[in-house]
Amino acid sequence: xxxxxxxxxxxxxxxxxxxxxxxxxxxxxxxxxxxxxxxxxxxxxxxxxxxxxxxxxxxxxxxxxxxxxxxxxxxxxxxxxxxxxxxxxxxxxxxxxxxxxxxxxxxxxxxx
Amino acid sequence: xxxxxxxxxxxxxxxxxxxxxxxxxxxxxxxxxxxxxxxxxxxxxxxxxxxxxxxxxxxxxxxxxxxxxxxxxxxxxxxxxxxxxxxxxxxxxxxxxxxxxxxxxxxxxxxxx
Numbered sequence: 328x329x330x331x332x333x334x335x336x337x338x339x340x341x342x343x344x345x346x347x348x349x350x351x352x353x354x355x356x357x358x359x360x361x362x363x364x365x366x367x368x369x370x371x372x373x374x375x376x377x378x379x380x381x382x383x384x385x386x387x388x389x390x391x392x393x394x395x396x397x398x399x400x401x402x403x404x405x406x407x408x409x410x411x412x413x414x415x416x417x418x419x420x421x422x423x424x425x426x427x428x429x430x431x432x433x434x435x436x437x438x439x
Numbered sequence: 440x441x442x443x444x445x446x447x448x449x450x451x452x453x454x455x456x457x458x459x460x461x462x463x464x465x466x467x468x469x470x471x472x473x474x475x476x477x478x479x480x481x482x483x484x485x486x487x488x489x490x491x492x493x494x495x496x497x498x499x500x501x502x503x504x505x506x507x508x509x510x511x512x513x514x515x516x517x518x519x520x521x522x523x524x525x526x527x528x529x530x531x532x533x534x535x536x537x538x539x540x541x542x543x544x545x546x547x548x549x550x551x552x
Binding site for chain 1: 443445470472479480482489494495502527529532536540541546
């Protein structure tokens, strides 16, 4: 099955700086890559996703890039704010699978 | 609106108790999911319902019993749980069986004494 690795496990950034989290996947059939943000005591919230027919997608301060050849995808957060502090999970799947393979998660701490 | 609701928020139960977790969505989604999440770990898939029928059971012990009474509701019946079953139980839904975008609820924090 699909295996997703997520690095780094913890990331501390100064407020206003950028944060980048990278994930690699193993199954070349995967074609859907969502990112979830989970705050303490809450459920995962979908923040952005990308499909394999595009290389980049942006939504305000958040962007995701996909490199199908290298089988990795990255989350970019610009102008970080304290409310960006959370655990971020990447995941991979392919159409019809109904199973999301999650990375282990990344704790992002934004220092005011 | 992409809201999935779950009740209760917190649940404490003894090992001999019977309790149920509830999940509801009004987005017209036809696939619904139960996940278990331990602290500092990603969610682990337990069950998938597709068009109100159980389509995936990830070898979950029989002390967890899912039920899908209609297309908007999903229950998880709990009986004779063990302390190691204490976790955050998450419900999610997606538009269709072949659609990957899953939306999660806030979860039920379960403690088994």
